[in-house]
Amino acid sequence: MDVSIAPLSEEDDAKDLEFGRKFFASGVEFVMGAVDLESLPSPDRPEVAFAGRSNVGKSSLINALFRRKALARASNTPGRTRELNYFTVQDRMYVVDLPGYGYAKVTRTLVEKWTKLTRRYLQGRPSLMRVYVLVDSRHGLKPNDEELMKELDVAAVSYQIVLTKADKCKKTHLDDVLVKTYASLKKHLAAHPTVILTSAEKGDGIETLRSEIGKFVEKN
Ligand SMILES: Nc1nc2c(ncn2[C@@H]2O[C@H](COP(=O)(O)OP(=O)(O)O)[C@@H](O)[C@H]2O)c(=O)[nH]1
Numbered sequence: 001m002d003v004s005i006a007p008l009s010e011e012d013d014a015k016d017l018e019f020g021r022k023f024f025a026s027g028v029e030f031v032m033g034a035v036d037l038e039s040l041p042s043p044d045r046p047e048v049a050f051a052g053r054s055n056v057g058k059s060s061l062i063n064a065l066f067r068r069k070a071l072a073r074a075s076n077t078p079g080r081t082r083e084l085n086y087f088t089v090q091d092r093m094y095v096v097d098l099p100g101y102g103y104a105k106v107t108r109t110l111v112e113k114w115t116k117l118t119r120r121y122l123q124g125r126p127s128l129m130r131v132y133v134l135v136d137s138r139h140g141l142k143p144n145d146e147e148l149m150k151e152l153d154v155a156a157v158s159y160q161i162v163l164t165k166a167d168k169c170k171k172t173h174l175d176d177v178l179v180k181t182y183a184s185l186k187k188h189l190a191a192h193p194t195v196i197l198t199s200a201e202k203g204d205g206i207e208t209l210r211s212e213i214g215k216f217v218e219k220n
């Protein structure tokens with residue numbers, strides 16, 4: 001099987017890369033941390049969301065995309081971990097940092113509350129173009145990632161797997177994780193067929209992700 005990683009080739013043409021680079025450098029602002037669906041901003045622009053287990057590297061990846069050191073961390077104080085954190089890029093796109101799952105330290109009721117909120121959000125947000133499901137390269141897909149993927153399949157929400165912290169792994173391990181991830185993707189209807197391998201630390205895959213996300217704005 002070819003396990004090349006969302007290759008920057010003919011498809012990822014120079015125009016998309018350039019657009020993505022400029023778009024992510026164009027200014028981003030924190031909008032709000034939403035605790036219920038009623039307080040979400042109106043769905044008047046394309047939106048992408050980042051999901052994944054706690055500690056997978058969501059905040060780090062968002063910061064890397066915007067070349068900001070503490071953008072996502074600033075809104076990620078403990079009390080905020082169950083909020084849907086909204087960022088806007090100019091007035092052209094919302095980027096949403098979703099609550100992490102699989103976090104053992106919160107009480108069961110809290111987990112249920114944000115799970116319900118996140119689930120309702122994922123199933124009913126008309127402007128949601130794609131969910132990026134972040135997975136730690138060291139661990140690969142876990143049962144709760146698979147659970148989320150199944151729900152996204154049922155809700156017909158387009159999503160893509162992004163492997164994080166690639167710098168922490170040897171190439172042989174990465175190849176192995178990629179093969180397993182691609183095998184699992186075949187079972188998922190709404191999944192994007194390619195995996196993006198990233199390192200927020202070293203910058204791997206960041207340009208690709210900027211270019212991919214930029215396309216939702218470019219097309220609009
Ligand atoms: N080596 C390395 N560490 C990372 C990377 N991304 C995140 N981390 C570390 O992983 C931990 C969790 O990251 P964070 O972005 O807060 O995860 P979140 O809970 O998903 O938002 C932090 O200590 C980060 O410094 C990466 O690409 N490489």
Ligand SMILES: [Mg+2]
Nearest residue numbers: 058059060076
């Ligand atoms: Mg975070």
